[in-house]
Amino acid sequence: MTKEELWQAVLAQIQLNISQANFSTWFKDTGILSYKEGQVMVSVPNSFAKEWLENKYGKTIAKIIFSLDQEIKDVKYILGKSELKVIKRNPVSLASVGQLEIEEFKIDKDTNLNPKYTFESFVVGPSNELSHAAAWAVGKKPGAVYNPLFIYGGVGLGKTHLLQSIGNTIIKNFPEKKVRYIPAEKFTAGIISSIKNHDVETFKKMYRSIDVLILDDVQFLAGKEKTQEEFFHTFNTLYEDNKQIILSSDRPPKAIPALEERLRSRFEGGMIGDIGYPDYETRMAILKTKSQEKALNFSDEVLGYLATNIQRNVRELEGALNRLVAYQRINNKNPELEDAKSLLKSLLLSPSKVVNPKKIIDSVANFYDLKEKEIISISRKKEIVRPRQIAMYLLREELKSSYPFIGRRFGGKDHTTAIHACEKIVKELENNENLGNEITLIKQRIYTG
Ligand code: ADP
Numbered sequence: 323m324t325k326e327e328l329w330q331a332v333l334a335q336i337q338l339n340i341s342q343a344n345f346s347t348w349f350k351d352t353g354i355l356s357y358k359e360g361q362v363m364v365s366v367p368n369s370f371a372k373e374w375l376e377n378k379y380g381k382t383i384a385k386i387i388f389s390l391d392q393e394i395k396d397v398k399y400i401l402g403k404s405e406l407k408v409i410k411r412n413p414v415s416l417a418s419v420g421q422l423e424i425e426e427f428k429i430d431k432d433t434n435l436n437p438k439y440t441f442e443s444f445v446v447g448p449s450n451e452l453s454h455a456a457a458w459a460v461g462k463k464p465g466a467v468y469n470p471l472f473i474y475g476g477v478g479l480g481k482t483h484l485l486q487s488i489g490n491t492i493i494k495n496f497p498e499k500k501v502r503y504i505p506a507e508k509f510t511a512g513i514i515s516s517i518k519n520h521d522v523e524t525f526k527k528m529y530r531s532i533d534v535l536i537l538d539d540v541q542f543l544a545g546k547e548k549t550q551e552e553f554f555h556t557f558n559t560l561y562e563d564n565k566q567i568i569l570s571s572d573r574p575p576k577a578i579p580a581l582e583e584r585l586r587s588r589f590e591g592g593m594i595g596d597i598g599y600p601d602y603e604t605r606m607a608i609l610k611t612k613s614q615e616k617a618l619n620f621s622d623e624v625l626g627y628l629a630t631n632i633q634r635n636v637r638e639l640e641g642a643l644n645r646l647v648a649y650q651r652i653n654n655k656n657p658e659l660e661d662a663k664s665l666l667k668s669l670l671l672s673p674s675k676v677v678n679p680k681k682i683i684d685s686v687a688n689f690y691d692l693k694e695k696e697i698i699s700i701s702r703k704k705e706i707v708r709p710r711q712i713a714m715y716l717l718r719e720e721l722k723s724s725y726p727f728i729g730r731r732f733g734g735k736d737h738t739t740a741i742h743a744c745e746k747i748v749k750e751l752e753n754n755e756n757l758g759n760e761i762t763l764i765k766q767r768i769y770t771g
């Protein structure tokens with residue numbers, strides 16, 4: 323058996339036992355480097371994959387190899403080619419320390435895609451496994467498997483990253499396809515200005531000539547009737563031509579307020595995947611991948627501190643990591659746990675974490691596409707009463723506000739109204755999962771917005 327055959331045999335076995343998404347994440351670019359004297363050297367693309375293969379799949383791999391060749395006593399993992407690139411990368415000069423957030427890559431003018439968002443740089447875990455697998459499938463066969471693909475999840479959890487990865491994969495595999503990524507807000511702005519400039523036809527034509535349309539953050543279409551109308555027609559034209567449509571939102575289609583029914587049912591007509599909060603292992607994996615991209619090697623203790631304290635937003639996790647990177651570059655040494663603690667103190671207690679009634683009410687109003695005035699009004703319309711009850715509940719839960727205070731804060735209502743609202747929501751939360759999800763999303767906005 324050649325080393326290629328041996329590895330193919332191992333991969334074939336492994337593939338049967340793990341998800342496609344995990345398989346592609348962990349076994350991509352692996353191979354057998356050498357196979358002699360009772361030892362097999364497996365090459366892996368980066369030290370994170372190395373760790374993962376050794377710890378998670380090491381036993382299984384060894385078992386398969388031993389069963390295929392009794393002579394083999396030992397399996398070792400070493401870094402393959404791609405690692406060299408990282409090591410060789412020049413250290414960034416001090417001048418750029420303050421600009422860590424600046425995009426390293428150029429955004430493509432035609433597609434609007436940022437090449438840094440790839441499947442390779444996306445860490446797969448239980449929180450995003452299904453969405454990742456669906457995205458991967460769409461990247462392989464645009465227009466053929468899931469159409470539309472709708473991915474939803476809270477702020478900073480990787481929706482844009484996943485959507486753009488699909489786009490980047492498609493332009494690589496199908497260079498002839500016209501891919502366009504656009505945030506829904508920009509799409510709306512485009513429609514408005516085309517109406518103003520009496521140029522709607524050009525706008526329509528442009529969008530209808532696309533092969534893959536990626537519309538990010540469609541919750542921003544809420545209440546924008548003209549945009550929804552236009553998008554509906556664009557959607558239909560593309561869909562009927564088997565063109566791929568990919569959408570994201572911070573909540574499932576049925577929870578987007580003021581979304582036309584026909585558009586909602588279009589969104590629900592394909593595949594819907596969600597992205598949840600990453601678990602501890604995934605957060606660590608993300609931190610390790612990101613620090614490796616920057617050719618840095620922070621201790622597990624320090625990374626563990628970050629992963630423990632920042633749980634609900636990958637973007638914040640990255641922000642924290644960037645602070646450590648800046649420290650490392652300025653001091654030319656890795657931060658110790660104590661350094662990390664003091665560096666992140668301000669971040670963990672930043673003003674955005676400080677919650678007050680206004681912030682809660684604004685967040686709820688914003689989530690349901692209402693005005694703050696409406697929430698505190700006396701209106702008894704169902705679409706206002708419920709968000710109001712949720713806002714009252716959140717004031718009670720998050721701030722421990724007294725019932726009389728809550729009543730007063732909502733336009734001078736009686737404290738019994740506040741009690742009733744809170745009790746109603748508490749009761750409903752027991753068996754309404756959707757409500758629970760909505761409240762989680764709102765809280766996320768309160769704490770990160
Ligand atoms: P969203 O669009 O859901 O608000 P983004 O896609 O912008 O979130 O993600 C925020 C940041 O976190 C990005 O820099 C992205 O690369 C990173 N990120 C999120 N999830 C992952 C993941 N699973 N693996 C690697 N990076 C991730």
Ligand code: MG
Nearest residue numbers: 481482483538
């Ligand atoms: Mg996004």
